[in-house]
Amino acid sequence: MNLVSLIPAKYRLIATGLLLAAVAGAGAALVWWGLAPRIDLHAERAGHAEQSLAEARQLIKLQAGVLATQQSQIGAVTEIERQMRALGQDITRNAQDHSRAIEELKRNDQVVADYLHGVVPAALGRLYERPETTDPRTYRGPALLPAGSVPAAGPASGAGQ
Incomplete structure (x- = not known):
């Protein structure tokens, strides 16, 4: 005897369906039991990936801000x-102008020195001729202070006291 023979014929189809359903349920449970950790693992990985993506976007925004700041600083x-180049050119130009002016002053100083070492032209000497400068007797002027002693003090006046 077998197990199928114990079930009446009219219920055998239902029993077979229930048996198949039970086997399918057990198979599904077995599959679920095997796949559930993987599903959880993938869900956890997806959560980590979303968190990493959010952090990466935040980092990208920060780096974009830093780059913008650096670009403005570079500008x-x-x-x-x-x-600085313009100032350097101005300084160079001014230095050249000063060098030319110093050279001109040196040339003029040499011309003036040569002139002063020479004899004063007679016409120029007569133009500024004065007795004080040409007559040796008038070199000394009269004394500005009297030769006598200091006068005696007078009576004190009441004004101002």
Whole structure:
């Protein structure tokens, strides 16, 4: 005797269906039991991936801000370098102008020194001729202070006291 023979014929189809359903349920439970850790693992990985993506986006925003700041600083440094070059050119130009002026002053000083080492032209001497400078007797002027002693003090006046 077998197990199927114990079940009446009219219920055998239902029993077979129930048996198949039970086997399918057991198989599904077995599959679920085997796949559940993997599903959880993939869900955890997806959570980590979303968190990493959010962190990466935040880092990208931070780096974009840093790059924008660096670009503005590079622009400022470039402008400063341009101004420094312009100032350097101005300084060079001024130094050249000063060098030319100093050379001209040296030439003029030499001309003046040569002139002063020479004899004063007679016409120029007569133009500034005065007795004080040409007559030796008038070199000394009269004494500005009297030769006598200091006068005696007078009576004190009441004014101012």
